[in-house]
Amino acid sequence: MNHGMSKTALSDTLQCEKSSLPQPNYLPGTYKEAKTFISPFLIPLEKYDACVNDCIVYRDSGALLYSDLSDCPVCSEPRKSRKIFTYMPLGPRLARWYETPNLCRLLYAEKLQVRRDGILGDFTDGELFKSWFEPGEIFENKNPESCVPLSLFTDGVNPNKNSACQKSMWPIMLTWITLPPSIRQLLGPMLLMGIIPSGVNGSEPKSLDPYLSIVVDELLTLTEFPVYDSYRSAPTTVKVALLQYLCDIPAYSKVMHLTGHASLRSCPYCRETGHYCKHLRKTIHISNRQFLPFGHPLRSASGFAIDGQEERSKPSPYTQEEENRMRTQYELKPNKTQKANQQKSTGLKGNYILQQLPYHDRMRQMSPDGMHTLADFISHLMEMLVGKQNTQKVMSCEKSFGRFDEVWKSAAEEQASIDRPKKKKKRNVESEQTLVDSTPWSLSKEQIKTADERASSIVYSHSHEITPGPHFTKLWTLRTMNAKLQFVTSGAFEWCIKDLLPISQERTLEHICGVIRRIVSPKLTVLDIAQLQADTHEALSLLERDFPLAIQNLTTHLIHHIVDDLANYGPMYGRWLFPYERANGWVTRQCLRKGMEESTVMETYVIYDWCVYMILSGRFNPCDLSTNEKTLVKTSQQIMEQMRDGFSVSSQENHTKKNTTSQITPEMRQFMMNFYLLNLKLSTVQFSSEVTENYSTLDITDDCGRQIRYIGTRFKGRREPSIVKLPGSGGLLFGRICFFLEHVLCGAVQNWVIVDVYPIAEKVGKYFLFQESVLGQQLFHVSVISRPLVHVKDRGVWIINA
Template identity: 25%
Template sequence: MDKSWIKKSRWTYEYYKGANDFVDFAFKNASEDGRISCPCMKCTNSYSWTREVVRDHLICNGISPNYDNWFFYEEPISRATSNPTNESHSFPVHSVNDSIRGMLHEAFQMHNNQLQDDFQDDSDFQDSPGEGSNSQQPKGAPNEDASKFYKLLKDAEQPLYNGCEKYSKLAAIVVLYHLKALHGWSNKSFSMLLEVLKDMLPSDAKLPDDCYVAKKYIRDLGLGYEKIHACPNNCILFWKENADGEVCPKCSTSRWKTNEVNINLDAEEKSIKKKKPAIVLRWFPLKQRLQRLFMSSKTASMMKWHVEGRTNDGLLRHPADSLAWKSFDRRYADFSLDPRNVRLGLATDGFNPFRTMSTKYSCWPVILVPYNLPPWVCMKRSSLILSLLIPGPNSPSISIDVYLQPLIEELVQLWELGLDTYDASVGENFCMRAALLWTINDFPAYGDLSGWSTKGPLSCPSCNYDTRSRWLKYGGKYCFMGHRRFLHKNHRFRKDRISFDGTQEKELAPKILSGAEILEHTQYVECHFGKHINMSKGKRKRNKNIEYQPWKKRSIFFMLPYWEHHLLRHNLDVMHIEKNICDNVLGTLMNFDGKSKDNLKARLDLKDMGLRPELHSQSVGLNKIILPPSCFTMSLKEKDEFLKILKNVKVPDGYSSNLSRCIQLKERKMIGLKSHDCHILMQQLLPIALRGVLPKRVVAPLIDLCCFFRELCSKTLDVRELEQLESRIVETLCHLEIIFPPSFFTIMVHLVVHLATEAKIAGPVHYRWMYPIERALFWLKSEVRNKAHPEGSIAEGYMVEECMTFCSRYLETIETTFNRPARNIDDSMGAISNILLDQKSWMQAHRYVLFNSNEIIPFRSIHKSAIKRQNRGTRPSDMVINKIHVENFVDWFRSYVSKLLIIIVH
């Protein structure tokens, strides 16, 4: 059959027709119950369904792109992937073993180009005495990587036990360890399972004795990492010219751990006793990991998706559609000529690996995101690359540049020299280059990486030296107001003295500093890395005669030749900004203790600034002070109504956490809200819950704020709509300035004004926020098995996870992270119940499908043009409708009916 439709878009007529032809072909050999295994992206031949369900799955989910040989439906199987003597089976007997052999070949191809010839030419192998007929070793003396390959190949050829044809020794270990990694089994439970399996299987079964031995097999498939010692005060790395040093040349601190026991030892005993480094940086080299992405047949073609598979229609769906990406391509045309050159994003954040707030410990992984990959793979955990693991127990702060040196050196080499790499998708070598586009981090880490101080009067890195801030005398912090200068010149708010701070606004919006300007400003900034400079007792007193300097250092990223020419170097994290704003809004409206921005100090600041005299605190009696209610103050009844609405909300499974658990009606509190809970509240629930509870002048700007975040976080963005969002959010913030006290406007609230501008430059938000990074950090935290050595546990756990992720791409006959079915599977074979819908419910379902189906968009335009012709008096016979449109409409109507039925059932 013609299989070209597999790579077509699911919305094309060719894909629709090909899916129907495939269903007709597959059901010629259906089982007695009228079912076949479904090859869609979610089922991956793991589940069997009827004709209608399989067809719907192929159209809604898409067919698995790696399923080229349809051996589940008795299509002739190629010799490269099966045993020709076993074609009568439902799947090849040696399919797992063949996948493991191909995986071994691609895993070691980067180290030995000659392995391909050795792997295919039987004359290069000779039997080794005493190892049996299945053991094969190459002639000559192979290097370490080749020896590792042939050792694993021998295990891949050796059956699990005599007579076992389905699993080899290596295949069994890989599959079992894959299940351990997929389901989070402990090492103890996996060792117990191996013991039970050895008792169940024949006595000659070649399974490892315990988890430790099995992990040694798996680690041979990995890429390894290096340990680099560091100064305990974060001054230097004992690397390169300092590799043999015993003490830090800056602070004279020993490289090794010292304690009372070692101090009392003699010199001879100290030389015998093994030294332990004080700080160890774990570096996972990037070059080999990028090479493996191209040398693997499963990912090589996806690394060119941003050129070959992306829809270029002017909308922003991917960073490749953004202004920053295109500007980089125009400046470095030689880099952009080859679509295989890699674009990367860098993310880092600290976390406590011990899962307890009572222990202060901060470990900092540095993670890289390859943006060449398509959207459905790009931000998944399986695509993220751990590059550095900066140890605790303390945060490196601005000294993080010391630990970034190995990575920056790699990036410079990948940019200037490139790396010879084999592309498995076309079968040729090419010179791979790589570039770092930007960083992703929360606001404190933003300051550590960029060098701009995110604390103090000039906290906004986008407004830089023109940041408008004011010190609150009683609140004891800075507030960031004055958003009227972001309005256009003739806006009425610029001349409104009464509603704002009593002045007219004549200044214009500040401009973002370019890379050249940053280099100029940081030219004379002196930065000494390490904690030894702050060891003096007491706090340092700032000299009032010296002007405030917001730059703490020149970032190490400027060592990259292209860094200064980027339009956007560091991203503002929408996740943390949205979380902080949600806390501000809820805490102020509900008057939560310690979280409300409307308190006695805020009213005293209003009085000190001479604003809103009707809200100033009033003294009653000797020791009693009354705070007049503001327009956003909720009564007890209004609080109850607001919380009941949120308490009774029911959302689909997986949409959000159970918000009702966070709401305490009796105490009128909301506790335990996570970042994603605030995301759902801000974008979906608050606009509904606030209506009718507070006055319109308060509710309207808050709803506008929620709508701003909802539109900003869309998967598809339009530059024209983003320009409208830029002006809308400024007006919204100005309305909020009229309502809320100055203490409400923290730096996080102010940063909202720059989010639409960054989205216009860098593209959709979900490629540049911390949600996928935080999920990856949560997984790294779960890998801490030995709490005495948390970083070592994380490094070893990541190594095994990286190996199993690579292996999982080749295990197509079992469930993996890549073909795992959804938690809620549409099963049309369940209990059937007849539902009678009233006219209103039917119309709601009908309109939902019409307004949420992309296929109906061209027919809307046809319908509108027909109405215009009819209004002009044009006869219906004059209207010409394309035959292709009619056929497409018929196909769409069929899918429309199936979608409508699914909505009605749910």
């Protein structure tokens, strides 16, 4: 339960408990004794010797018989100077899941929760998932509950807290796609298969293929996997397949032998070729207008890097046959020079181990990494706004394309007027020197100060990770990638730069923020995707026109592919890498042994995996109330709720402390009865005459599985009381939550709020403004109020994300 406790601390705690209990007792007194006690229930681990240069793993696989070799057949390194790869098999874990009644029944329960047609809420709602069950596909004629589609994640992590001491090891994780996101994104059900050890002197492994081959071989043996189905109380055959890959661009390059993000053929999703800019000394991607439909006004507009009419069509991807042929050609090249030329022209480096899967199709099963892409894109925008693109390199780039004449000409005049010192430093810093304080794409010093003041005055809700601060001068105050995304999706970014940029640039950034907000939405409508794609391609084209080409990197280009893949892969919300990054963080915290850190992690994970299984299956229920806030316990409670025959009328959850109970007034009773009859379509049988008052917080779970916390006026914390939008008056009515009421109807808890109502708001542009004077209090059901809103107090209250 407390995975932050060390083994020594656990041993001390057990010894204290053992000595306190009546003697004799069977409580283990140390960590070692406790592990021995549960060892029969743990999944057994497999350990393999590996070549120190990552050439082979010493095991027998098909025609390759390496288990008895004493030297590596590739590099001739002796086996004694080896690395050890610890592997946790997949088959026993899948069999355990199907054999457990509660967990197996969950697979069938999810099938009953059919989403409305036209709504995409997860990857399983997308076109790609549905195509797997069509004739001729991998799961043809199989029921979804008898299929185990998996996704793979891997990334390099540094287990050392000292970043100066670099050491890169690669955890391999699989996730079960058809499990609900709240379960499959937990570390326990997130299947950690093994950790690839680092190379010589802590460097990255030279190749991942020898280690991934162990996963591939087991997947091939599990293609038709017999298990006992505890839901049907009968044996069945399960089909297992690895059909999705979730990695960032560097990991994709290493796993699937692709070129890096700095090359001309760096995009792994299309045949687009970048442009190498000698002034910036990097590759830029100026193909945004190619994604626009023919006849679009921007295809013939001026101000773009490629002047004149854009006649090129949208870049197309390689077919699987074309890619396999080019990879084979790479392997047949006689020397490194010819291979490098082949790689430069195609973006492919040769064959890789995952191609041995008979159903593998990289272009269909590989989706863009939205988390890193959007977070890095936002960072680039903010760095541009504070003047980091006002350098000689950027000016020279714009001059070479004939753009922003007034900027680079004035910069050249200003540079010429500077008196040069007689002695120059050896290090040339001219290319990084800021030439002008303000450009059409950046803010002046006074404007940056204004933006920081606005960013410091914003009041966020409890669900936001952001804290107010000078985010423009101190970009590190947006510490996490999620905070960067929330800074844009909450409307805070647009509020901070309001009226500070030229009209054209400000409108373009508003357009960009609008499409990002829609891209990261946890729910999408199929009919709206086409318009979202058109708006995104147009917004990125405007970004190319109105801002410097220095930000037209691979990150910007990948946003085109993110929106184009929404219909196939579903919302980004179900494919975020945030849970995997948190899992990587857990891995690094378990690296205790110096030199072979990954070995201790797998020994710890096999115990953690069993503990998670015991909790999720309901065989162990934590009785400590202090653990109720943990995600694992909450998820277990949700599973147990789904296993019951009846479903609660209200999906809200309230884990806060109850204060007082009072009788319902006649006016309140009449209001509640009318609401129940009109909205819940329920009779008023078993209508409780009492309500329970709570003055602190209320936690509910929306239909996307996200937790929302409402805060009352008496909450003792850093966050202010929640301001919400109220029904009626055309959406111009807002209020501040005072306290909460719980009312029982037909055995189900209904949550109500008492709200201080403010005067009707005035719409000023895209924002709402009202005075902070309370007109009175009203009662509202929690289902009719909005999520807590982000606001600013400045001669009134401004709502910036209504």
